Amino acid sequence: MATAGKSLTGLVAATFTPLTPQGEINLSEIEPYIDYLVEKQGVKSIFVNGTTGEGMSLSVEERKTLAEEWCQKAKGKMDQVVVHVGCLSLKESQELARHAVEVGADGIAVIAPSFFKPSTADALRRFLQEVASSAPSLPFYYYHIPAVTGVTLQAKDVLAGIEKLIPSFMGVKFSSTDLVDFGLCVSSSQPHWSLLYGVDEQLLGALPMGANGAVGSTYNYIGGPVNQLISAFEKGDLSQARAIQFKVQELITYAKDQGFDVGVNKQLMSEVSGLCLGPPRLPLLPRPHSHALAIAQKYHSLFTEKH
Template sequence: MSKARRGIYAAAVTPFDEEGNVDAGKLIAYCRHLVTDGGCDGVAPTGTTGEGNSISARDRLALPAAFANAGFASDQVIFGTGACAAGDAVAYTKASLEAGLPNVLVLPPFYYKNASDEGLYAYYVRLIDKVNSDALRIYLYHFPQMSMTPLSPSLVARLKGEFGPVIAGLKDSSGDFSQSAAFVEATGGVDKDFDVYPSSEAMVFDAMATNCAGIISGSTNAFGNLVREALDANEAGREQALANVKAARATAAKYPLMPGMKQIEAWRTGDDSWTRMAPPLVELTREQKAGLRADLDTLQAARNAAQ
């Protein structure tokens, strides 16, 4: 077992069956696509983009073993295991660790607002103490727009200082690169074995130049290959490749992210069951689908013209 490899991650969307349960086989096949033809180094299932907090406890507990049995490497998957109740987060985290997948992405407890740093510290301490494993690798999850429970750089530095390698890194979904840079400054970033992951692939070169570890993004579900092309491009082609990444990210931002990524996967596979959402989220409207289709065609035409 090992710490998650650095690089480009997709915050994987989740397929549901007709009863609203996770289709584990389809999710595993999809994540296999993401780390092969999809251009990603790893996947982060059951996070925000994966509707993790709308997935039943039964499914969340079963998924890590299914991924392990499918042969995913321990450094290739970061499971979302956060929950409002520390005991639930402990259970989800233990399930991942017991499956040989020690890397977990943990939201702070997000129901009670205006939580103090001391209260948030106590939550993570309880999680670490109850899991009680030196193999555990926690990636803190800063997403204040959604959780309304921000993590301060000073709290993150305190946790890293107290627990060392167990606090492996942080996903910053604030969308503000200065916030990512603040977390790097507080911890030392990759130079001090703390892996900060901004959430937008449009920031990928800034991230790599600022001691971040890579990107964990929802829109790399569809556009991971564009990021890979940008990273692999020579100096002459890098500007255009990054422009393609930014254009794709801007397109994704025009639509609700989770149903938008699922709609793109439904088109890719010809499988409309991908558009199923867990309430309260809903699939794209007919008008949104038409707009997204037209925008994707425009993106492809622009790429073809630039080649």
């Protein structure tokens, strides 16, 4: 894997956590999962134990076991493995951060606590600082996802002066549709930061704003087309970039009409990839297989069938 400090750019797949039918973590699927991302999707960086990975529904020990397995199996195959270590408990976040160093992660990310919520940007920065200080050698990313955490602080306010508190700070995973806030983060960023956009259906809107990477769940199975989108944008071929983005939007809109959540998304990935990723963990419930099958058919009509 990459040496610490290397910029995280391009597509990053937010990985699902493989579970057995009984709901236990299934490590045997991780190596073929990595091979699928690299060989079939052209995706060589991953973000593990995050929202898509149901990280907040896993125990600390499960998260450690998964982080170690992802890092070990990715060696020599992937560029970067970023481990999400955010928890409601500061002590548990610090424990996971220290563990990420031990297992050879390339970076760590932290979500805002969502039960006792930070009321100010300063409070959140201090929480992030305490976690980062437990792994000062690893690049640190703030994971901004207000629709899930309920923490509505502007990311630009959280990032203000953050390098003074966190010397290892390397960027933000920005999972919000607020492109004004994102633009203000970019305009005040340092040259070595990674500005990673996390709303897959409007990535093309974030690229000219300054996004230099993207983290998302759909890149598990449409990484190839979205790599083409980024390439087209970089070449100035906006017509081609838009055509691909419109297909992504059509797929995600259709999926949402089918009751798209992490569980259905996980079923869809299993259907498309042939991997056995298992059910979601409670309180998420499995949906009828027909939902994932319908989305998979839409996926194939948009991205694999020749027109």
